[in-house]
Amino acid sequence: MEPRRDALRKLAAGGLLLSAGGLLQAAPQPRRGGTLTIATQSSSTADTLDPAKGALSTDYVRAHMFYNGLTSLDAKLAPQMMLAEEMLTDDALVWTVRLRKGIQFHDGKALTAADVVYSLNRHNDPAVASKVRAVTQQFESVRALDPLTVEITLKGANADLPVILATSHFVILQEGTTSFNTAIGTGPFKCKEFTPGVRTHGARNERYWKPGLPYLDEVALFGIPDESARINALLSGDVHWVNEVNPRSTRRIKGEPGYQVLESQSGLYTDLIIRQTVGLGRNPDFTLGMKYLIDREQMKRAAFRGYAVIANDQPIPPSNRFHFAGLPQRPYDPERAKFHLRRAGALGMTLPVVASVAATGSVDMAMLLQQSAQKAGVNLALKRVSADGYWSNHWMKSPIGFGNINARPSADMLFTQFFKSDAPWNESGWKNEQFDQLLLLARAETDDAKRKQFYADMQVLVHEHCGVGIPLFINNLEALSTKVRGAAPHPLGAFMGYTCCEHVWLDA
Template structure:
């Protein structure tokens, strides 16, 4: 196939009236890497729920693990455009029916060749309710997937969606071997082979000598561990016990930089920690309570004091500034305790005592909860902050109480953000918010070919979340990773820290 320059999303994916195709996009230029060496990487979490099944990945540690051992049909460029990976071509004329042609000569770690049957199985398994896929509501768009040759697949969606190539680049849609049900180990086509997997302890992978990208990867071995406590994570880096860490607290940046042997990497993104007000509980379902809590957030204080400027003020809409579909016209919601008090008094909700659950697992939530508690006390609302450990927070507390904190990793498209976290039937609809108009607009945005109109629809959806949604989003947080100066090849990708969790195939150790 002839390579072409990077294409805009509209040019590459949204052409109507003639077939549109996703072309092979060149890798970013880089200095010549050195082969060999081993590193240890510490992420923010590790538990017995760790998984090698990409469909069930729920935390950044899972995403990192999955990108090490599996490949997808597409991957993201540094600018978040999808590029071809296991797919050699992806074509559509109406954004409903898609034809995917696979690369030839790609092999799984067990030596079996990649075929269309593997792709069909990997995509359709998400639709099985018993599997528990984290992206079932996304995969339900796939009405049919069928092999039309050993290396060709036809997909039919329930409606047009120009974002399909971007969706297929996310970790959940990585390709597994046809019929795989046992994920105690991994058999993928990714840059590394799984050598050891002990949930809650560690994952060890070794270089795949038959990786389909010539020359990559460069490291011989990577060990992935979880260190939930940030101070311990930083100490492990500075002592040389690990060579790369995720999610550095802004307060630690000067300490790391002072060593002159370590490097900070900031990735501006759509990461946010949100206050979740369940819409199926009282008093958090009362509209006055929701609006009052949104007015209690001192967003500028959070940006400066908690994140040392490594954040931008948010406005209770989940699409960040700088995103193509960001709605800039919403008036910024102000820190207004008097307004919050009025709303609570009007609803008869003053002088309540209400627990709020926070954890180091949700970045900054403990400090946010303390700030919120102090602001609430001044207007007669008593918030009792329950700080719970990182271990088990997501399974035992997140979304389980009327008032909790969440932490949402960036997603590459507006459709994924809204589909995963705000659609009425989404598994991760944190507040249980249900809005029929929002759901209708979500489907309309997928089908809209005109980019101006599509942006308007996504703007209307952001306005609905801002005005009526059950979450408060005070700031968008930069991802801060740190590594030894000998580790090269890292660069920011806005979909998340650690190069959108896909660092493993790109990095190398300087001699």
């Protein structure tokens, strides 16, 4: 008689698993068909089918529905090949990208190197207004070597290029595309309907190059900005999947049969921003004093119901391989705060702090900060503003306010977009020449251990000198019907790093 362990191994290989009760059950097999309905937290007339202009999770999901990138990111944020069959380099400076054969766009045209060249080069055209132009300014040249081979030459070595190219902004368009009323990509779904601010509807791409995928017939995507309305839509059966779930809603969702909460640890954070270019923000003691007023444990408990990981004013999360764990944790210390705030001349002053529901958790965080500041002799006047227009009218403009930064796939992208002296989203206006030099050194370094040390030094500089306080990394909370199968957490963001439409299926 064969050992029980071997018998179980054979059963598992055949698609049978042991349940908790010990009974043999069939492993769930993906089912084809059905329409998945997704409601995200945002929708506006700025919604776009141009991936270069993508600004919100709705845009990112839409981009991955209709297009593919050269690479993709797995659940550990490691790059995997997609439209590229391989990416080769000797020096992280010159990269040779070989494309898969036989891939077709939705209109039947074959994918060639010319499409890749066009898609990557257009980010550097100012008229395109690409959200990743700060990143693509690293490109010295992108050219076709033959119909299925592209050569990318960078101005400076960057070992992260395969990671960068996996993000939604870098998906591949058809050469010459200038109109985005519809989407002609190589992705798992074809664009059936797109009305900015209303809805997006995709139908299965029968020509999709991945055998058997996607499982779904169609996907409907739209925004419901109000969180309670979004939850109501889910629990009434109008939608299958929602994101941006408030921790306060989790008990209600878990209490309803047929629904579940999906939690992902991520690099998402809401940060306190002190503009270092105006008023008290010019004084380093003021920034330091404000950071000592942050009661992280209380914020985790009260603002996020425990669905968060304690942070340390460094933007790289503990789940990231380049996180510097050796940085001593900054404590909540009202007396120390008072010392620095006195030196800055802030004691006895009334200072406005701008917060909005647009920056997740910032209103609760501001109220807790207000209480802490009173103990240190500073009056923070909470100015609560509407979510509408917050990012254009208040973010990076208020002397003291809040940001909400989505996870980035690599340390280099995060530092380049938010902390480099000339970064487009340098929230506090912080400029540090040493940081900028370390960024270039880290980018070019192919030895992971050396690179990790560069990033550690950069995290210390941000922690000690930058005008942002990062109290917590917020766990992504989503809610979905148990009819949705194949869903899994992803550190990059909601909806499985915005790629769920290709991978999930619906139970009958």
